Amino acid sequence: MSLKAEPEMAGKVVRCPGCNTKLQIPETAAPSSATGTIGAPPSGGGLPLPDAAGGLPPSGASEPMNFQQEKPQRTGWKEADPTNPNGFVTFGIGLVLTLTWFGIVFPFQAPDGKDMSQFTTMEFVANVFYKHLEVSFINTLFFFWAMAILYLKFQKLRHQREALLLDVLPQELGQQINSQNVGTFIDHVYNLPHRLRDSLMVNRIRKALELFEIKTSTSEVSNMMSSQSNIDAARIGGSYIMTRAFLWAIPLMGFIGTVIGLSHAISGMSFRDMGNVDAIISSLGAVTSGLGTAFDATLLGLIFAVTLNFPMNSLAKSEDETLNEIDAFCNEVLLPRLHDGAGAGGGDIGAIADSVIKGLSSTQREFLTDLNELSKRMNEYATNLDRRSDAFQATVQKEFIHNMTTMRGEVEGALRDSMKMTSQYIAALETGIRGLNTVLKELGEKQIIIQQTKKKGWFSRGE
Incomplete structure (x- = not known):
């Protein structure tokens, strides 16, 4: 753990905020950076850089880090209320x-x-x-x-x-914070004393670094910290x-x-x-x-x-x-x-190329992520549509069979009634014909004389 020390505190006995023990600041202690740290190795002293918890290589490594490496999953910690007592x-x-x-x-x-x-x-x-x-x-x-x-x-x-005395962003981990070494700074924040890391400053720095690790955008980090300041x-x-x-x-x-x-x-x-x-x-x-x-x-x-x-x-x-x-x-x-690569220029073709590659890679990853999400949703929509189509077809078939059965029963009933009425009509007609035949048989050879009666006129005299 490294703590910032002001020059006027040299030679004095202070209390460590991390372990709550007393320690004496050396009179000849020189700050290793612009802010100055206690117990931090001097830059350029040949000492190896601290190893990160996530296994990230030091900033001076010969092999550059693959920017497509997956980010480690961190759970953070539960934040206590910084100002409201129970x-x-x-x-x-x-x-x-x-x-x-x-x-x-x-x-x-x-x-x-x-x-x-x-x-x-x-x-x-x-x-x-x-x-x-x-x-x-x-x-x-x-x-x-x-x-x-x-x-x-x-x-x-x-x-x-x-x-506030904690050196949250030590210079030994890198002068700039970029997409390659931001994980090292986040791991350093996670390794701070548990008693002090749950504070407004440490929580805000942690959120800013984790957002920068995902988005690699200084403007978004600036907006987030401004919003967090208003919230605090x-x-x-x-x-x-x-x-x-x-x-x-x-x-x-x-x-x-x-x-x-x-x-x-x-x-x-x-x-x-x-x-x-x-x-x-x-x-x-x-x-x-x-x-x-x-x-x-x-x-x-x-x-x-x-x-x-x-x-x-x-x-x-x-x-x-x-x-x-x-x-x-x-x-x-x-x-x-924070360095997101947006300021590369001045004829540095390699920096420009790296920035373009990183930007294209980030855009491609976001596009593929969105495309996968869209494909997943389209599959869900197609599955739901097939399920609804099958259900609708089954419902229509069921209704059609029911309607046809009902209609068949109604038609058969109507036909039975018509046949019954026709049979009754034919039976009645047969009875009438038989009666007519009987009457004609009784008449036999008898002649029926039809006598025409002369009509009387309006002005005729009656006899």
């Missing part, structure tokens, strides 16, 4: 601190009937907390809850600041929602306590016996005492709000500065070292 833990801490504080001030309560002007400091403090117990308890719980959130956020911020800024801003809510609720609860005290004080006023001066003075004394107790609730709320406001804004400023440092490192160190 809500149940913070509530538990706040509740314990609240109960502890009320237990501390409980013995210092002033005796009943003692004038407030004679209170000691602790008696005054106990009076402020116990006169309006419900409001004071809620206000104190909100205050300690918010302070617990800020404390745990401060611990997370220290973790982020310690991770939104997460940091959203982590202060609860504390800002407490900062708003604490003085409001104090005002509620004041309103309750004023209501009790005013309800205690009695001027029925205007002739009794002592009774009136006693009533006014009770009212002024109640007013003083009522304003103590507002005083407690304002003190809590002011006390909470300064550390909250200071911590927010520190987190913004840390995020700005991470953005600056990515823009000033990582992006300039």
